[in-house]
Amino acid sequence: MKAEITTEEKIKVAAAKVFTKKGYAATKTRDIAEEANINIASLHYYYRSKEKLFQIVIGEALGTFSQIMDDIFCSELPLHEKIKEFVIQYIDFFSANPYLPIFIVSESQNNPDKINKILKNDQTIMNLRKELELLHEMKVIRQIQPAQFFLNLISLTAFPFLAKPLISKKMDLSDNDYVSILANRKKLIPDMMINFLYYEQP
Amino acid sequence: MKAEITTEEKIKVAAAKVFTKKGYAATKTRDIAEEANINIASLHYYYRSKEKLFQIVIGEALGTFSQIMDDIFCSELPLHEKIKEFVIQYIDFFSANPYLPIFIVSESQNNPDKINKILKNDQTIMNLRKELELLHEMKVIRQIQPAQFFLNLISLTAFPFLAKPLISKKMDLSDNDYVSILANRKKLIPDMMINFLYYEQP
DNA sequence: AAAATATTTAATCATTTGATTAAATAGATT
DNA sequence: AATCTATTTAATCAAATGATTAAATATTTT
Known part of the structure; x- marks a missing residue:
C-alpha cells in the first residue's frame, strides 16, 4: 500500500x-x-526555476484542454452530436477543474508564444470548416464561419466558469444554484446552438 | 492649453x-x-498603499462595467432591443478596453467581497425576471431562467475578448480578422439570442 | 513678503522572494 | 562493508519590492 x-x-x-x-x-x-x-x-x-516549472504546468493544462476538443471534432459523430459532446465534456471537465479556465485565459495573455506549439491542431479546424461548408451546401444548416461557430460554442460553455463569482453576486445565487444552472446548460447550450444552426432540428 | x-x-x-x-x-x-x-x-x-489604490481602480472598473447593463435593463426598450443594445455597447466598450474583461474576471476571483457593494443592482435583475415572465405568459418567448438568459448574453459577448489569444492561435486569425469577427457578432449574437427565445421573430 | 501648508524628491528600510551553496542523509554499486 | 551517486535539508545570498523618512521645492494663506 x-x-x-x-x-x-x-x-x-x-x-x-x-x-x-x-x-x-x-x-x-x-x-x-x-x-x-x-x-x-x-x-x-x-x-x-519557477518559470520552467510553470511552463510545464501550463503546457499540460493547455494540452489537456485542447485534447478534448480535438478528439471530438476529429471524431465521426454528426455535427449536432459533436456539439452535445463538446458541452457535456467541457462542463464536466471544468466542474472538476474550476480554476482551469481562468488560469488558461489569464496566462495565455502573457504567454502568447507558448500557446502556439500546443494549441494548434490544424486538423481540427480543417475538419470543422469542411463539415460546416458541406452541411450548408446540403441546405441542412445556415452559413457560418468556423470561428463564429466555435466562439459561440466555447463562449456559452466556458464563460459561466470564468464569471462564477460575478454572476453569483449579480444574480444572488448560491453554490448549489450555480451547480444546477451548469447542469441545465448541458441541454440548453446544444439546444440553442442547434436551434440557431439547423434549418430543421435534427 | x-x-x-x-x-x-x-x-x-x-x-x-x-x-x-x-x-x-x-x-x-x-x-x-x-x-x-x-x-x-x-x-x-x-x-x-498599493492595495488601497487597487481597490479604487477595480471599484471604478466594476462600476463602469456594471453601469452599462444596469442602464440597459432598467430602460423602457423592448426585450429584443435591450439584447441588441447590450451586445453593441459591450462590444464597443470592450473593444476600447480590451484588458478589462480579463481583469475583472481574474481579480473578482480574489476579491469576492469587494464585488458585493458594486455589482448588486437588484432592480436590474428584478426587472429582467419580470420581463421574461411576462413575455412568456404572453406566449411571446419560451420559458427561461433569468440567470440562463443573462449567462447566454454575456458569455457570447464577453468571452471572445477574454479568449482572443487562444482563439486567434487555434483558428489562425490575424488581428484584423478578429476585429471583423467581433463586428459581425454585433448582429450574430442578437440573432442567435432572439432566434432561441422568441416563438416568432420580432 | 513672510509664514504656513502642500507636494515632490532622493535616499533608505525591512521583508519577501527566487535561487544557490554546502553539508547531511539516503540509496545504489562495487 | 566501502565507495560512489542521488536526494534532501538548513542556511544564506542578492535582487526586488512595498513602504517610509526627511529634506527640498512649490503653492497657498496671512
Whole structure:
C-alpha cells in the first residue's frame, strides 16, 4: 500500500494546484514547496526555476484542454452530436477543474508564444470548416464561419466558469444554484446552438 | 492649453492602465510610478498603499462595467432591443478596453467581497425576471431562467475578448480578422439570442 | 513678503522572494 | 562493508519590492 509518488511528481502536482488557483505572479515558490511538503531547494533541484516549472504546468493544462476538443471534432459523430459532446465534456471537465479556465485565459495573455506549439491542431479546424461548408451546401444548416461557430460554442460553455463569482453576486445565487444552472446548460447550450444552426432540428 | 490633470489623477490613470493589463500581483508600484512619471513616494502620499489604490481602480472598473447593463435593463426598450443594445455597447466598450474583461474576471476571483457593494443592482435583475415572465405568459418567448438568459448574453459577448489569444492561435486569425469577427457578432449574437427565445421573430 | 501648508524628491528600510551553496542523509554499486 | 551517486535539508545570498523618512521645492494663506 505504498504511495508510489516521487518527489518530482509531488512538486508538479502542487505547482499545478497553486499556479492554477493563484496565477503565476501571485504564486511564490515557497507556496508550492509548502503545498508539496518539500524543501524549497528540491523544487530547483528538479525543475531549475519557477518559470520552467510553470511552463510545464501550463503546457499540460493547455494540452489537456485542447485534447478534448480535438478528439471530438476529429471524431465521426454528426455535427449536432459533436456539439452535445463538446458541452457535456467541457462542463464536466471544468466542474472538476474550476480554476482551469481562468488560469488558461489569464496566462495565455502573457504567454502568447507558448500557446502556439500546443494549441494548434490544424486538423481540427480543417475538419470543422469542411463539415460546416458541406452541411450548408446540403441546405441542412445556415452559413457560418468556423470561428463564429466555435466562439459561440466555447463562449456559452466556458464563460459561466470564468464569471462564477460575478454572476453569483449579480444574480444572488448560491453554490448549489450555480451547480444546477451548469447542469441545465448541458441541454440548453446544444439546444440553442442547434436551434440557431439547423434549418430543421435534427 | 494647460493640461488640467493633477498628480493624484495621473497616478490613478496609470494604475488603472498597469493593473488592468498585468493584474494585481504582477504590477509593481514602480511600474505605476514610471507609467505616471511620478516619484514612487507620491503614490503612497496620495493613496497610502498599493492595495488601497487597487481597490479604487477595480471599484471604478466594476462600476463602469456594471453601469452599462444596469442602464440597459432598467430602460423602457423592448426585450429584443435591450439584447441588441447590450451586445453593441459591450462590444464597443470592450473593444476600447480590451484588458478589462480579463481583469475583472481574474481579480473578482480574489476579491469576492469587494464585488458585493458594486455589482448588486437588484432592480436590474428584478426587472429582467419580470420581463421574461411576462413575455412568456404572453406566449411571446419560451420559458427561461433569468440567470440562463443573462449567462447566454454575456458569455457570447464577453468571452471572445477574454479568449482572443487562444482563439486567434487555434483558428489562425490575424488581428484584423478578429476585429471583423467581433463586428459581425454585433448582429450574430442578437440573432442567435432572439432566434432561441422568441416563438416568432420580432 | 513672510509664514504656513502642500507636494515632490532622493535616499533608505525591512521583508519577501527566487535561487544557490554546502553539508547531511539516503540509496545504489562495487 | 566501502565507495560512489542521488536526494534532501538548513542556511544564506542578492535582487526586488512595498513602504517610509526627511529634506527640498512649490503653492497657498496671512
